[in-house]
Amino acid sequence: MLKDITLGQYFPMDSVVHKMDARYKIIITLIFLVMLFWGQHIVSLAAGIFFVIAATAASRIPPKMLIKSIRPIVPILIITGLMNLLLLDGGKEYFRWKFISVTEEGLQTSAFMIVRICLLIAGTSLLTYTTSPIVLTDAIESLLSPLKKLKMPVHELAMMMTIALRFIPTLIEETDKIMSAQKARGADMESGGIVQRARALIPILIPLFVSAFRRAEELALAMECRCYHGGEGRTRLRELKSGMRDYIALALMILLFAAVIVLNAVLY
Amino acid sequence: MPILEAKNLTYTYSVGSPFEKTAVDHIDLQIEQGDFVGIIGHTGSGKSTLMQMMNGLLKPTEGTVLLDGSDIWDKKADRRAVRFQVGLVFQYPEYQLFEETVYKDIAFGPKNMGLDEKEIDRRVRETAEAVGLTEELLEKAPYALSGGQKRRVAIAGVMAMEPKVLILDEPTAGLDPRGRTKILTQLSEYHKRTGCTVMLVSHSMEDVAKYVSKLLVLSHAKVICYDTPANVFARGSSLEEIGLALPQITRVFHGLRERGITFPDEVYTVKYGAELLRRALEGGKSGC
Numbered sequence: 091m092l093k094d095i096t097l098g099q100y101f102p103m104d105s106v107v108h109k110m111d112a113r114y115k116i117i118i119t120l121i122f123l124v125m126l127f128w129g130q131h132i133v134s135l136a137a138g139i140f141f142v143i144a145a146t147a148a149s150r151i152p153p154k155m156l157i158k159s160i161r162p163i164v165p166i167l168i169i170t171g172l173m174n175l176l177l178l179d180g181g182k183e184y185f186r187w188k189f190i191s192v193t194e195e196g197l198q199t200s201a202f203m204i205v206r207i208c209l210l211i212a213g214t215s216l217l218t219y220t221t222s223p224i225v226l227t228d229a230i231e232s233l234l235s236p237l238k239k240l241k242m243p244v245h246e247l248a249m250m251m252t253i254a255l256r257f258i259p260t261l262i263e264e265t266d267k268i269m270s271a272q273k274a275r276g277a278d279m280e281s282g283g284i285v286q287r288a289r290a291l292i293p294i295l296i297p298l299f300v301s302a303f304r305r306a307e308e309l310a311l312a313m314e315c316r317c318y319h320g321g322e323g324r325t326r327l328r329e330l331k332s333g334m335r336d337y338i339a340l341a342l343m344i345l346l347f348a349a350v351i352v353l354n355a356v357l358y
Numbered sequence: 359m360p361i362l363e364a365k366n367l368t369y370t371y372s373v374g375s376p377f378e379k380t381a382v383d384h385i386d387l388q389i390e391q392g393d394f395v396g397i398i399g400h401t402g403s404g405k406s407t408l409m410q411m412m413n414g415l416l417k418p419t420e421g422t423v424l425l426d427g428s429d430i431w432d433k434k435a436d437r438r439a440v441r442f443q444v445g446l447v448f449q450y451p452e453y454q455l456f457e458e459t460v461y462k463d464i465a466f467g468p469k470n471m472g473l474d475e476k477e478i479d480r481r482v483r484e485t486a487e488a489v490g491l492t493e494e495l496l497e498k499a500p501y502a503l504s505g506g507q508k509r510r511v512a513i514a515g516v517m518a519m520e521p522k523v524l525i526l527d528e529p530t531a532g533l534d535p536r537g538r539t540k541i542l543t544q545l546s547e548y549h550k551r552t553g554c555t556v557m558l559v560s561h562s563m564e565d566v567a568k569y570v571s572k573l574l575v576l577s578h579a580k581v582i583c584y585d586t587p588a589n590v591f592a593r594g595s596s597l598e599e600i601g602l603a604l605p606q607i608t609r610v611f612h613g614l615r616e617r618g619i620t621f622p623d624e625v626y627t628v629k630y631g632a633e634l635l636r637r638a639l640e641g642g643k644s645g646c
Contacts, residue, residue, distance in 0.1 A: 267448065270410065271454040274441055274445070293466070296456035
């Protein structure tokens with residue numbers, strides 16, 4: 091159950107996209123998101139679909155991983171789809187019951203929204219599938235570094251994120267273990283009402299918190315022992331390097347975006 | 359009929375992802391009632407996975423586990439009841455303690471079984487005594503205890519369910535030598551007193567050799583051998599090939615054998631070794 095969380099689930103592969111500079115991948119993803127929301131027209135979706143297919147092919151991520159990333163938001167998709175379908179009026183009417191109606195415009199908008207959300211998730215998942223969380227935070231730190239001039243604690247924030255990301259799998263594993271251990275003692279987590287289920291969480295949450303605090307203490311101590319003193323003058327083990335493929339990818343993305351803007355302007 | 363039986367048991371982690379790994383590979387195994395089985399293998403040899411399948415915490419990818427002859431993953435089977443009969447103590451079990459007092463924590467399992475107060479009280483006190491926890495410790499908070507004491511509280515918590523089969527996954531990991539001997543001796547006494555089946559997972563031959571009646575050796579998700587300790591240790595070199603060290607005393611006697619001094623059988627406890635040596639030396643004396 092806990093293993094189904096795809097957030098930050100890196101899918102290692104030997105591909106062009108995996109080798110790209112993470113900073114460029116983040117910028118490209120951002121442009122992709124803006125592009126999706128730019129046009130109210132089908133063109134931006136077509137460009138989005140093209141981007142996702144091309145990027146998936148280039149990254150050699152199995153397409154079923156993308157479907158897996160969309161699965162958790164299916165309820166949101168259904169709600170958005172139904173709201174738009176039933177409540178929006180305009181165009182040819184196919185069906186009406188009291189204030190609920192199915193119209194041409196409702197149908198179009200609903201399909202449009204669903205595809206757009208799917209693309210949104212698929213596109214951003216591609217970023218996390220092809221970039222390990224640690225590299226991703228490094229890239230975010232690097233992209234945000236201009237804010238250091240405004241006295242923003244960019245390094246500290248990035249370090250906190252790195253630590254949090256680093257410990258998510260550990261804590262998931264730990265939760266799994268504690269759950270198994272309590273189940274082995276007959277803890278019943280699958281039946282009963284809300285109150286009973288909430289109470290059944292106590293034997294899991296208490297050991298989990300205790301161990302999280304213990305880990306935090308140990309980590310802080312270990313960092314101090316190695317003279318950690320913040321980001322100043324700190325060099326990196328893995329330098330982020332950009333190269334030809336990053337420039338090309340960025341250029342292609344900008345071209346795609348420009349095409350969407352132009353087509354939008356021409357068609358509307 | 360064996361009390362616990364594995365047939366063609368297989369478990370694969372993360373099927374279909376690049377991290378796919380078979381931890382238990384088509385294992386057949388029969389555990390007889392009343393046996394004290396030691397399970398030995400390297401880190402990653404599949405010991406823990408195998409044990410978690412034995413009490414129905416992990417669902418086998420393939421194969422079945424039979425408890426008293428009935429499949430624990432049968433549609434009608436009650437897996438919670440299975441877990442009360444096959445008690446599993448995890449690695450570093452002290453991290454699962456959560457109650458305000460030691461007493462309540464040991465009582466967690468029996469309470470889940472739906473036993474009445476009196477029976478719970480009897481079990482808590484009996485098992486606390488069995489693992490060497492004194493009466494006044496029962497009212498203390500588990501977090502106030504020492505590491506070794508916490509470990510024993512956690513073991514008592516599973517013992518208190520009075521399972522037919524008690525499985526312990528590395529119960530001595532991270533303890534000092536004295537703490538190790540203490541826990542193992544108490545386990546051995548518990549086994550003798552209750553006559554229940556005990557399975558002890560370890561990566562140290564030294565630890566288990568003294569206590570167990572049978573040894574199961576795992577390597578790379580497969581069973582290498584399952585036999586009495588004497589027969590297992592007789593295979594000396596093949597065990598060392600898979601990276602498991604024989605007990606020191608066994609190595610001493612293998613060394614003696616290589617030098618032409620033979621003894622009738624395998625030696626894996628210091629006590630027996632000393633006895634054999636004494637006899638041999640006395641025999642030698644009378645010879646001259």
